[in-house]
Amino acid sequence: MLTAFVWLSDWLIPIIILGIVIYGLLRNVNVYEAFIEGAADGLKVVFDILPTLIGLMMAVGMLRSSGALGGISNLIKPLISWSNFPSEVIPIALMRTFSSSAATGLILDAFKTYGPDSFIGRLVSVMFGCTETIFYTLSVYFMCIKIKDSRYTLAGAILATLVGIITSYYLTLWIFGI
Amino acid sequence: MLNYLWSFMIIFSIFISGFTGGMRDLTTSALTASQNAVELCIKMGGIVALWMGVMRIAEKAHLIDVLARKMTPLLDFLFPDVPREHAARKYIATNLIANFLGLGWAATPPGLKAMLELQKLNLDKKRATHAMCMFLIINISSVQLISINMISYRTSYGSANPTEIIAPCIIATCFSTVAAVTFAKLMYRRKK
Structure with a gap:
């Protein structure tokens, strides 16, 4: 089972690239030109988010060095001491539901502090991949059609996020260990 | 905010x-x-450019439309209230496929159009329909196949194996999406 996971992680990106390039050739797309065009846009996207990244990494860096970030996870620690879930990840998980860019700032801080190959680093990586911002997405989508009563959408969104976080925790524990 | x-x-x-x-x-x-x-x-920048280059090939080969058209049986199950020929179907399919491929910027415009179309089927304009709830809950449960941003962050911070998170991400995404769909279906049955 675990070998299958390793295989999937190693092979998926090359398979997607292979599939898309062959499909493009069959469809008479100038694949090289399309690639260069998309890559140019990709660079633009990255440099467009640079100011946001500077602002948030600076703010998170200040929170970290003031000791506030460590203090917050110490405050949370007794609340979740019944589980082995790392308290350092709770602020990241909470932030993820509000703002994707602020969560990115916290995740990069976790990578810097604990390393991307630590348990915390792997857990936040998996968590980030399987969750979305809740409140922002809901307000954008419902506001555009002026819906006031969103019924069970919020409950469903929170449930999906919780399931994603819990699954991430057990998968990371099972596949990589502490 | x-x-x-x-x-x-x-x-x-x-x-x-x-x-x-x-x-x-x-x-x-x-x-x-x-x-x-x-x-x-x-x-x-390098990794994101590489990935967007490959995805541009997919876009030019109309892969999104082709995959979106194959989604009819799935959409029949998820959105039984939305007629097959309704425009909302096309936008929902495009949004889900773009999200699946990780093309966030290509997902939002059809997503908003899908909401506008779903609103046309809505009798009470202030209250969300089941289809809207289902659509947004699935969107938030995340259906992304590969989070290329996360892989690029991991690479930048010197991970020994940045792509090792792909398989667990996919499985966790499946769990959260199945939970989302089950919940929305249960609510649909209960309030019908």
């Missing part, structure tokens, strides 16, 4: 550092963080 959050983070850290006497460290880490951000952008 970010306006207050960001101000709070900055003001709060400066106050705390003022009390604990860590002002010099605070300044250093603010300065280093801004440099780290630029370094990160340069490092991740």
